[in-house]
Amino acid sequence: MAEAGRAADEATDRLPAETVAAKVTFVAFGDAALLISAATDRSAGLASWSGMVAAAIDDARLNTPAIGRPVPTHASILVPFDPLALDLDDAIRIARDATASVANPPQASATKPDPGAAWPPLVEIAVRYGGADGPDLDLVSDAVGLRPADVVELHAEARYRVLFLGFAPGFAYLGGLPSALVMARRRSPRERVPAGSVAIAGEETAVYPLAMPGGWRLIGRTDAVLFDPGADPPARLRAGMEVRFVPVTRT
């Protein structure tokens, strides 16, 4: 199942640029936003395309302040705008121009950085795996049929790419989880996940920046501060960054 999902991702990753561009749709999302979507069967690998479109729209905002901050996700970008200052048709035209300006939707997935591209420095996050810090590690181990130590090794070996931020302040969706660790989220979320919890769900991994309710599987915990509203920038991780988890032993 997990293997099949990964194969589908890779097929999408190889879509030619024109194919992606031809499948982009622009639809109203209420009266004050529009949604740009790349309508593909599988969304993985398109997050960096979404990020580039969002950046192009941010550029357009300099001339059109009626457009608000775009929110990129896996394969879509939500673009808010003031409907009293901008017609939907004009907002869509600006969104189309921004999308067209992203000449080459990425063919590389989050798991396979372009060798020639200049990526931000690798961010390393020290993690205490298992025990009280990762209460779901044994459950994950049982579910995927690996020893806990192998789960840790797989998780810490992989290089991850920040796909986008969402869900909560500073919460970064990291793509590139080894397919052997793919696992559904909990049926019913925990009422309170501790800040710094390192978690997996579906084909992604993440760090909870703050204590909050959450349904991902908790396999470890870090002391790294991922969101500080007084810092500049407030979020430690940004879309496109590369991340690696480094196992540490408890002192």
Added chain:
Amino acid sequence: MTTSAGANPLEVALEILEGGVLTTVQDAGRPDWTHLGVPESGAADAWSLTVANLLAGNEPGAAALELTLAGPTLAIHHPIRIGLAGADLGARIRGGRRLLPGRSHHLRAGDLVEFIADPAADRDLGLRVYLAVRGGIDVPIVLGSRSTCLAGGFGGFAGRALRAGDRLGSGNHASGDHASGRPAQGTGGPASAELVWPAADRPVRSGSPGPRPSVLRVLAGPASGLDALAAAAWRVAAAADRVGVRLEGASLPPGIGGETTTQGVSWGAIQVPPDGRPIVLGADHQVTGGYRVVGVVISADLPILGQLRPGAAVRLVEVDRVTAVAALREQRAAFLAAAAALVEAAGWDALVDSAGG
């Protein structure tokens, strides 16, 4: 040594004696950090926030208190002008007069403001009332806003709801006080009479348990299924907060709810999870969501959404985009006309600058 927190004692305008159900500092919100997962926050009923601020003589988006369902008890330490707008939660001065929403009021040092709901008084209560003090609530700006981000634990007053012992100062955000930068101190200025907002103080048709349902006008999509929601009679569930309002009371045909790829969502979006119980997103909604969105409440009706009490009857009515934008334009025009009338009544030249342009 004291356990209370907040403003320097010399600058304290008011002190919280009891926190109420949920009392937070909110302003016009924090829309520019959604790409980092930071919710918009801001007043759940932005219309009433603006009215309260204009009544207090403030800039429209100044920071004020958002009071929910059962209000707090406040001790007033300085003579001060306040503006009240939104639901009538039974505000009064202890041992003294009622403080009606849609009006400004002068409070004296030593006054205790309390909220005693009169269940027989009104079948059209709403949920939230905004209390603006002249000069605005003086809390630090975090990420461009004074609003409380409850999920992130920052902004507003120490990133949390107010509770007993908290002390708040007023700022210098009165509309006439920019040049001098001095803190606004209550009753000075030409408009010492109580002001009345010269129009309905909120665009709420009905916001409470009662025979008449509140109507939320909705634009369909992106997912299909709004017609089934519009055909049903809904009630606001107990799970109603600043993040979202869950609707209950009807069962939808199977196949309408479901999960989608995570996408950006906006205030007013109607998500339908697999269990078929819709959630209408509020001011503190998460910036991304993974449930199908079958419609989005029109901008003009978001203040009504912000006033829905648990138990309130709700109907969803599909409208088209032309209607939605026209409704917003009319609301804005009516607001500006009322603001201009208020300015004239107050003899308050400075207000024109902020309210009119």
